[in-house]
Amino acid sequence: MPTYLERLIIESLSEAYRAVRPDGPTVTIEVRPSDRPEFGDYSSNLALIASRSAGIPPRELAERLMKAVGGPFRVEVAGPGFLNFFLARPTIHAALSEALSRSDRFGFIDEGEGKRAQIEFVSSNPTGPLTVGHGRQAVLGDVLSALYERLGYDVEREYYFNDEGRQIDLLAESLWVRFRELHGESRPIPEGGYEGDYLREMAKDLRAETEEEFSEFDPPTRERFRREAVSRITEWIKEDLAKLGVRFDTWFSEADLHRAGKVEEALVELEKRGGVYEKDGAVWLAAERHGGAKDSVLIRSDGRPTYLMVDIAYHIDKFRRGFSRVIDVQGSDHQVEQSCVKAALRILDFPDDFLSYAVHQFVSLKEKGEIKRMSTRAGRFFTLRALIDELGRDVVRYFMISRRPEAHLEFDLDLARSESLDNPATYVKYAHTRIASIFRKAAGMKIDHAGADLSLLAEEEELELIKKIDRFPEVIRVAAVSFAPHMLAEYALDLARSFHAYYDKHRVLGDDIELSRARLSLLSAIKLVLKGTLDILGMDAPEEM
RNA sequence: GCGCCCGUAGCUCAGUGGACAGAGCAACGGCCUUCUAAGCCGUCGGCCGGAGGUUCGAAUCCUCCCGGGCGCACCA
Numbered sequence: 001m002p003t004y005l006e007r008l009i010i011e012s013l014s015e016a017y018r019a020v021r022p023d024g025p026t027v028t029i030e031v032r033p034s035d036r037p038e039f040g041d042y043s044s045n046l047a048l049i050a051s052r053s054a055g056i057p058p059r060e061l062a063e064r065l066m067k068a069v070g071g072p073f074r075v076e077v078a079g080p081g082f083l084n085f086f087l088a089r090p091t092i093h094a095a096l097s098e099a100l101s102r103s104d105r106f107g108f109i110d111e112g113e114g115k116r117a118q119i120e121f122v123s124s125n126p127t128g129p130l131t132v133g134h135g136r137q138a139v140l141g142d143v144l145s146a147l148y149e150r151l152g153y154d155v156e157r158e159y160y161f162n163d164e165g166r167q168i169d170l171l172a173e174s175l176w177v178r179f180r181e182l183h184g185e186s187r188p189i190p191e192g193g194y195e196g197d198y199l200r201e202m203a204k205d206l207r208a209e210t211e212e213e214f215s216e217f218d219p220p221t222r223e224r225f226r227r228e229a230v231s232r233i234t235e236w237i238k239e240d241l242a243k244l245g246v247r248f249d250t251w252f253s254e255a256d257l258h259r260a261g262k263v264e265e266a267l268v269e270l271e272k273r274g275g276v277y278e279k280d281g282a283v284w285l286a287a288e289r290h291g292g293a294k295d296s297v298l299i300r301s302d303g304r305p306t307y308l309m310v311d312i313a314y315h316i317d318k319f320r321r322g323f324s325r326v327i328d329v330q331g332s333d334h335q336v337e338q339s340c341v342k343a344a345l346r347i348l349d350f351p352d353d354f355l356s357y358a359v360h361q362f363v364s365l366k367e368k369g370e371i372k373r374m375s376t377r378a379g380r381f382f383t384l385r386a387l388i389d390e391l392g393r394d395v396v397r398y399f400m401i402s403r404r405p406e407a408h409l410e411f412d413l414d415l416a417r418s419e420s421l422d423n424p425a426t427y428v429k430y431a432h433t434r435i436a437s438i439f440r441k442a443a444g445m446k447i448d449h450a451g452a453d454l455s456l457l458a459e460e461e462e463l464e465l466i467k468k469i470d471r472f473p474e475v476i477r478v479a480a481v482s483f484a485p486h487m488l489a490e491y492a493l494d495l496a497r498s499f500h501a502y503y504d505k506h507r508v509l510g511d512d513i514e515l516s517r518a519r520l521s522l523l524s525a526i527k528l529v530l531k532g533t534l535d536i537l538g539m540d541a542p543e544e545m
Numbered sequence: 546g547c548g549c550c551c552g553u554a555g556c557u558c559a560g561u562g563g564a565c566a567g568a569g570c571a572a573c574g575g576c577c578u579u580c581u582a583a584g585c586c587g588u589c590g591g592c593c594g595g596a597g598g599u600u601c602g603a604a605u606c607c608u609c610c611c612g613g614g615c616g617c618a619c620c621a
Contacts (some may be wrong), residue, residue: 008583032563034564035563035564036564038563039564043563043564045562045563045602048563048601048602051564051601052601058601077565077589078564079564080563080564080601080602081601082564083564089620095557108593125621136586145568147615151621162621165621166620166621167621168618190574191578192620193565198614266599283618284619288585293548293549293617294547294614294617295549295579296618296619297618297619298619298621299619301619302619304619306618306619306620306621307620307621310621331615332549332614332615332616333549333615333616335548335549335550335615335616335617336548336549336616336617337616339548339549359549359550361550361551361615362614363616366556366557369556382552402559403557403558403559404547404551404559406550406551406559406611407550407551408550408598408615410556410558410615412556412557412570414567414570415557415570416615418616419583420583421584422569422570424569425568425582427583427584429549430581430583430584433581434583434584434585437580438580438581440580441580473619477584478561486559487559490559490568493559493568494568496558500585501586502582502588503580503584503585504576504582504583504584504585505586507579507580508580509579509580510579510580532611544581545581545583
């Protein structure tokens with residue numbers, strides 16, 4: 001989808017194409033920002049693409065299109081057959097007016113038409129504190145949610161968890177062992193249990209709150225320790241997320257699926273459609289026949305459902321809840337699982353675009369050039385909370401979002417700690433602050449910019465800034481549909497950089513009042529876009545620093 | 546062995562099939578009696594892992610190879 005300025009060119013070019021090739025095949029006309037000034041403001045490769053079907057050499061076709069096209073621009077043919085467009089200044093200024101007139105609705109697109117979308121992320125079971133890896137997912141999911149809201153979807157943020165079962169029993173027993181240690185009794189942590197120090201802390205808290213000794217790990221004790229552990233850890237998780245500025249609409253318990261009989265229902269549905277078979281006393285999903293990575297067990301030979309079985313039931317439930325699309329944010333280690341769930345939904349004839357997975361790679365921390373090794377099993381990890389407490393929400397969020405999700409994220413602690421503008425999070429925020437500061441000064445001088453004459457914006461830097469502003473809605477759209485929130489971070493950094501350079505070269509509040517008013521208009525749009533971007537990223541846009 | 550992802554400047558990374566490949570950090574050198582120098586400008590730095598192929602055109606798409614991550618449980 002093109003930007004305001006690109007659309008203008010595409011429409012003219014489309015007419016020219018029909019004039020030159022009345023019976024030609026339909027083509028998608030692409031217009032993109034030129035990467036060099038001598039190539040104009042925007043370029044199109046239409047002649048190169050349409051050359052073959054037209055049976056006309058690209059340069060010649062380009063010449064013909066150039067003669068046929070009309071609009072507020074000058075056109076040149078260059079290179080192998082590119083059409084380069086040099087926009088008339090008033091047209092560029094119109095893009096600025098457009099942004100300003102939309103005000104804080106600039107960057108909202110009505111593509112989703114209010115359809116309900118669910119984004120599920122984090123979904124860590126309450127067995128321990130959130131790690132930096134969960135942090136990446138939390139920010140990814142939250143920013144993705146914000147992007148889809150801008151796209152016009154009614155977004156629900158969901159956290160899926162399991163607070164029952166074997167893992168939780170092990171957690172309860174591990175906590176109980178720590179608790180008994182405080183009574184001078186030493187026992188090993190159960191096989192596959194939780195070694196982390198956080199259970200020692202929790203045991204101390206519990207010890208301080210109760211006189212009971214719980215000398216035996218009998219059923220009532222297990223139930224009590226399960227409840228204590230789960231509720232306390234869930235509280236931690238919620239606090240960690242709150243510190244990150246992440247809030248969920250729905251906390252969905254896996255146990256509810258079992259209680260409501262949804263797991264059995266799902267199995268019956270799959271059986272009805274012939275999507276399962278029996279082997280070795282277990283029930284298997286015929287995933288491979290439906291695009292899954294491998295056939296997998298749904299019901300164990302002892303009759304208990306597997307995680308996959310429940311996961312399928314969960315996604316059927318999501319569908320029944322009326323979402324038109326669901327996005328699951330997950331780590332890259334769930335690939336087989338994902339393909340199996342998709343295979344199951346295919347067997348059930350769900351719309352193919354109902355479920356998408358936004359997959360991301362892991363996070364490692366780097367300090368003084370060295371990667372810090374983490375191991376959750378041994379209870380040795382950097383918690384998300386420690387990271388936020390040290391760096392603050394905004395820096396953590398910016399760093400977590402600034403890389404492509406599918407690339408491994410190396411979190412540079414030294415750079416993140418830097419208070420200077422080497423730190424990109426600070427740099428972007430400072431651009432916003434700087435503009436705010438100029439507006440304060442303008443207010444003091446009784447200068448406002450209502451109805452300013454934008455045609456006074458004639459500097460090259462000003463026109464470039466306007467073209468960048470014009471791209472904002474499109475950046476949001478592409479970042480959302482391709483699950484690439486890092487594009488927002490890139491965009492913000494680029495816009496901030498352009499602004500700082502402009503600020504340094506051109507004075508906003510000068511002797512020429514009319515010019516000052518025009519420049520304030522430009523700054524007002526930049527501020528609008530920076531604020532919008534920081535909002536999506538979940539960061540503060542401070543008026544002062 | 547099989548599947549997915551990654552390999553771009555010394556380091557961390559951008560780069561919707563387009564016209565000489567970009568930024569930050571690091572290194573070096575400049576710019577403040579003026580709106581926040583918490584800033585700006587410049588220099589240095591690359592056979593885009595390798596080899597083929599598709600295309601008018603490839604860092605980008607396809608195949609193979611090399612190197613790294615993750616996964617391949619009747620675990621969750």
